[in-house]
Amino acid sequence: MELLRLLLLLVLAIGTSEGCQVQSSSSETTKDWWETAQFYQIYPRSFKDSDGDGIGDLNGITSKLEYLKDLGVTAAWLSPIYTSPMVDFGYDISDFFDIQPEYGTLEDFRALIKRAKELDLKIILDFVPNHSSNESVWFKKSVKREKGYEDYYVWHDGKINPETGAREPPTNWLQYFRGSAWEWNEERQQYYLHQFAVQQPDLNYRNPLVVDQMKRVLRYWLNEGVSGFRCDALPPLFEVLPDADGQFPDEVVSGATEDSEDRDYLTTTYIENQPETIDMVYQWRTVLDDHKRIYGGNSSVLLIETYSPAWFTMQFYGNRSTEGAHLPFNFNLITVMEQRGLNASNVQEAIDLWLNNMPAGRTANWVIGNHDKLRASTRYGKEHIDAMNILVMILPGVSVTYQGEELGMTDGKISWEQTVDPWGCNSNADIYEKYSRDPARTPFQWTSGANAGFSDGNSTWLPLADDYQTVNVEQELSDELSHLKIYKALVALRKSSKTLQNGSIKYQATADNVLIVQRSLTSSATIVGVINFGSAAVTVDLSQFDKSRTESLQLLIRSIDSTKTEGTRYDPKTLSLDPAEALVLTTE
Ligand code: NOJ
Ligand code: MG
16 A cells, blocks of 8 residues: 555656646547647738728728638638627627628628638637627617616616715726726616726626527527637626525735726626536527537537636636637636746746646647737747747647738837827827737738738828737738748748657756747657747757657758758757757758
8 A cells, every 4th residue: 555655646746747747648539620720810990901091891801811821820810890880999898799880891701711611711709798889789678778778788776975975986996998897877876897997888688588699599590601709808707696585795805016096906706707607608608519410510619718717718628518708718828927927947847837737639739929918929939939829830730820810910000199099099198008909900911012012091090019010911921031031930830740740748947048849749750849038048958848759850840040951960969059049940
């Protein structure tokens, strides 16, 4: 017995040996399309303008689908294209069943889907379940307490302050975009909850009519031929149940910031990550699977936006008895670096955080940016953009590219006067840069010409980023080596490599700030990624990392400033790396 315990301890000790991680290989079963897909996020307002109004649109996207095909993209997720007053640039939807006129018509959407199908590209829409616009007919009816709509939103009388006698909001809850999460409605004489902007009232998921209505939304767009949904803002979907007197609890001060308008000022115990939210996603999965059972065709997918701790996020995948989301987004490569800075051991930790918590048999995913974060090139540093693209493509599972990451696009400079993002606008000229998401939303850079080839109009809805004359598709396709060409080579490698699709992983951050990622599969070539996150030149000995790594390795892909040559073989025992150099090598 004692011997057995000792043996067990030994096994555990080896398994957790510092800085070296092994994941068992997923079996080489046939995978569904989304398990090996390359996802690409389009921010429609900024992708391509077809009619010269300076605002991207559906026909613009349709005209550029071949570009996505050329990149090797499998599925494109479009940020919201529905009718909207554009307070939150489409995340405030007034009609969930129609297209925003600036972006086109339902006919244009159908043409987009048709062209995508011809090119064998899948289209995924943004599903925004937490709230509607205050201009939605549902909200207007709810304000008037029209039959069936009385409880569509979270209404509350508020509290009477015993000292002043004045009416106050029901709780101290804060919205994401700064300030109270409650707004008084004169007409209905009640407060409504809005976890985002005042113009984005929260739908009431404790009302079965709302649950049904939002399932109708899913079915409607599935019938229009979409291949799934990126589901917006899951953490605030449900709030805690009120007590017997109908009162909600206050949140407590978190200590994270002194700024009492900032959402982080309070905890979010009662307004985020409730168990009912997980169950709702399981219900949506059933809607998708039922649709496939009835109408046939490919699986459609659910990608879940949730900046939550692992214990909550991982539940979205489903459990032993229920399927959930195909892919809850993994934002660790964003959030861990935002908190602690970019280096090899922090990247290792971000990888651990996902792989060590993900339930068995599920598909991992890797994300380095989106329309809510500063652009990857700006956040990680321009010199690391190839490294980060390499990383997300050689880790197991799938990755999601935000438009422009393939080019190394950087943030635009947006003055306070030019700021349009509500998160920025709700602050002030001194602090708006901490909040505004406009810099990552500047027009996509197609050419070095007028408006970067984005629009023929006189102006664009946000100014262009400074570097568009050098960082653009036209230029990068003609350069011998470019971020774009590296990106394309990576997508192609993942498509063709059984090892990257099915292999096991071993990874380690070295003391020299180098990250080594090795993917192996029996009877297939081993792939090794080596990234120097440091600012000093170093030499690594890969046989220290894996003692079988003694034979020379062939270079497949290198970061833009690397002076090595593709196709050349390198000695793994003395692999030199310049600062920020990133390489993908193979045993073949
Ligand atoms: C998350 C979206 O990504 C963001 O852009 C939006 O402002 C909020 N959800 C509210 O819908
Ligand atoms: Mg337009």
